[in-house]
Amino acid sequence: MRKFFLPFLALVIVVGGLFWRFSNYEAANKNNYNADILITNGEILSLDGQSNIYNPGWVEIKDGNIVGLGGGSAPKSISAKKSINASGKLVMPGLVNTHSHAAMTLLRGADDNEPFEPWLKTISAYEQKITPDDVYWGSLLAEDEMIRSGTTAFNDMYFSPDKTAQAVTEAGMRAILRVPITNQNNQLSFDQNIVSQNKNNPLITFSLAPNPFLDYSPDQLKQISDYALKNNYLVHIHFEEDPQNRTDSLAKYKLTPTQLIEQAGLLQNKIVLAHSADVNGDEMNVLGKYPNVGVSFNPKSEAKLGPSLTPVTEMLDHGVTVGIGTDGAASSNSLDMFGQINFAAYGHLKCPPRVDSSKATTTRVEAASSSDKYCANGRSIDPEKIVRMATIDGAKILGLDDKIGSLETGKQADIIILGVQKPSYDIYSTLVYNTSGEDVVGSIINGKVVMEDDKVLTINEPEVFKKVLDISEKLKK
Numbered sequence: 001m002r003k004f005f006l007p008f009l010a011l012v013i014v015v016g017g018l019f020w021r022f023s024n025y026e027a028a029n030k031n032n033y034n035a036d037i038l039i040t041n042g043e044i045l046s047l048d049g050q051s052n053i054y055n056p057g058w059v060e061i062k063d064g065n066i067v068g069l070g071g072g073s074a075p076k077s078i079s080a081k082k083s084i085n086a087s088g089k090l091v092m093p094g095l096v097n098t099h100s101h102a103a104m105t106l107l108r109g110a111d112d113n114e115p116f117e118p119w120l121k122t123i124s125a126y127e128q129k130i131t132p133d134d135v136y137w138g139s140l141l142a143e144d145e146m147i148r149s150g151t152t153a154f155n156d157m158y159f160s161p162d163k164t165a166q167a168v169t170e171a172g173m174r175a176i177l178r179v180p181i182t183n184q185n186n187q188l189s190f191d192q193n194i195v196s197q198n199k200n201n202p203l204i205t206f207s208l209a210p211n212p213f214l215d216y217s218p219d220q221l222k223q224i225s226d227y228a229l230k231n232n233y234l235v236h237i238h239f240e241e242d243p244q245n246r247t248d249s250l251a252k253y254k255l256t257p258t259q260l261i262e263q264a265g266l267l268q269n270k271i272v273l274a275h276s277a278d279v280n281g282d283e284m285n286v287l288g289k290y291p292n293v294g295v296s297f298n299p300k301s302e303a304k305l306g307p308s309l310t311p312v313t314e315m316l317d318h319g320v321t322v323g324i325g326t327d328g329a330a331s332s333n334s335l336d337m338f339g340q341i342n343f344a345a346y347g348h349l350k351c352p353p354r355v356d357s358s359k360a361t362t363t364r365v366e367a368a369s370s371s372d373k374y375c376a377n378g379r380s381i382d383p384e385k386i387v388r389m390a391t392i393d394g395a396k397i398l399g400l401d402d403k404i405g406s407l408e409t410g411k412q413a414d415i416i417i418l419g420v421q422k423p424s425y426d427i428y429s430t431l432v433y434n435t436s437g438e439d440v441v442g443s444i445i446n447g448k449v450v451m452e453d454d455k456v457l458t459i460n461e462p463e464v465f466k467k468v469l470d471i472s473e474k475l476k477k
């Protein structure tokens with residue numbers, strides 16, 4: 001045995017030494033990285049307060065945050081674990097979808113022809129058959145489509161939000177999901193399970209979504225307002241999507257919808273009013289007084305279902321912040337935010353007529369001059385403003401503008417990369433009039449790459465497509 005012992009000992013020393021050296025080499029190399037991701041050579045559209053564009057430029061990401069960006073070549077001192085060469089590509093903030101019903105991908109095409117009220121009846125009948133597990137698969141499909149088309153954050157409202165939370169966590173997206181409210185014997189209760197289940201996922205935050213809000217008494221709406229303020233939750237409601245909403249509100253409470261929610265204190269909340277298509281001038285005057293109020297404009301859904309669309313330019317004139325949303329795929333069919341932008345810009349984002357200042361009231365003149373800021377050509381909203389509505393303004397109405405919506409040092413890294421090789425006088429014009437979600441080739445959410453070279457890394461697409469097709473077949477029966 002002794003004759004084997006010394007060679008064995010020598011072998012242990014040599015292998016051990018090599019292992020020690022290798023692990024130290026690894027550790028040393030790891031320590032040499034001072035960034036996680038470095039994007040270089042791209043056109044960087046920051047959408048910051050100064051509208052800075054760096055072309056070419058670079059973005060440095062560490063621990064989920066943007067820690068540096070600028071023009072020209074990246075500083076030599078940066079060494080990143082992952083480098084992305086964005087030569088010939090556009091790098092911009094991820095799009096923010098301010099109003100969605102993600103799992104409605106299960107009902108796409110179920111009823112494309114009816115106006116709002118009968119449509120709602122048809123869709124509700126299908127929804128009776130949707131299980132929590134179905135919501136999970138429908139949400140995953142929605143997230144796949146959103147990631148592919150450049151959305152990195154969405155504000156959702158649907159049944160079984162715990163299942164959407166599961167899908168959000170797997171997909172690596174950012175989302176605001178609703179805390180369920182039950183209303184039994186006029187007693188409200190708030191189901192906090194979704195909050196505790198997701199306390200370790202900082203990308204999920206919460207809303208209260210009392211819908212339809214006319215089903216709640218003024219006292220209950222006040223309780224909802226208080227509870228949301230106490231817990232720092234967003235409030236998210238469908239609002240005057242249809243003229244019937246005002247008629248019903250007046251009949252039930254002798255108040256317009258705006259008077260009702262103002263009296264309940266909800267305009268003090270961070271609140272998203274989805275649609276607000278039939279809001280009149282008096283109501284806009286009220287909404288404009290509350291800086292926390294935001295409106296979500298859902299152009300395709302509103303054009304398809306309703307008699308009216310969000311009066312966007314008038315809202316902006318009244319100082320109301322407007323974001324863009326897709327609504328559910330049962331009404332807008334596509335979750336591509338670039339499609340929404342494009343559709344809206346061509347048909348529905350016209351500026352108000354110019355006012356003859358000698359004849360106008362003071363208020364109208366002020367409104368006209370403020371509208372000039374985003375209606376510089378006097379005819380349609382400036383493309384940059386529309387891109388802002390889909391990014392930083394959307395983040396603002398969700399209360400997330402300190403974290404996302406623009407590319408700035410200190411913000412969280414929600415970034416998309418587009419292969420837009422389309423020579424044009426103006427990059428914002430290209431994004432609004434000549435870009436679709438299919439131009440998006442990469443997506444980073446909270447510093448993690450979720451799509452690269454046109455491939456979504458976090459979702460098993462064939463499995464999701466098959467599941468959703470099977471579920472749709474079941475729902476049709």
Ligand SMILES: [Zn+2]
Nearest residue numbers: 238274327328
């Ligand atoms: Zn909706």
